[in-house]
Amino acid sequence: MWPWSSQNRTTTVTCLACGEEIGRSKAREYDKYGNRWDREDKAFEYLCKDCHRELCPHPRHGLEDLLVELEAGERDQEAFLRAYLLTVQKRQDRVEERREWE
Incomplete structure (x- = not known):
């Protein structure tokens, strides 16, 4: 129940x-x-x-770890979103660089 x-x-x-x-x-x-x-x-x-x-269908692998790393819920929303976007962009750039070498 x-x-x-x-x-x-x-x-x-x-x-x-x-x-x-x-x-x-x-x-x-x-x-x-x-x-x-x-x-x-x-x-x-x-x-x-x-x-x-x-x-929702987007891959979420590592999302929870990233949210903890960026202190989600522990800092103001604007600071969190700025850090999140910057971090995701940096990681995406690294993925693109690896693809260029393949």
Whole structure:
């Protein structure tokens, strides 16, 4: 049995990517902490199916390590995003350089 009451669940939610309001049954649950099964004292965010398809199939290998390395959630959003974009660009440049030598 789930620890929440169905009476307390919202019937509509807002997609965090596009802002569209959709029925909860048509949304995909998103937990920014990566553990959607631990539900105690959590507020989830949601993606509509279209945004979920567009955003989620991308490779995530190493993403969690990168987020920890860049102190996600421990620094202000602007500083984190700047560091994230710079780091990803540097790593992408290294991949491109390796491809040139192959």
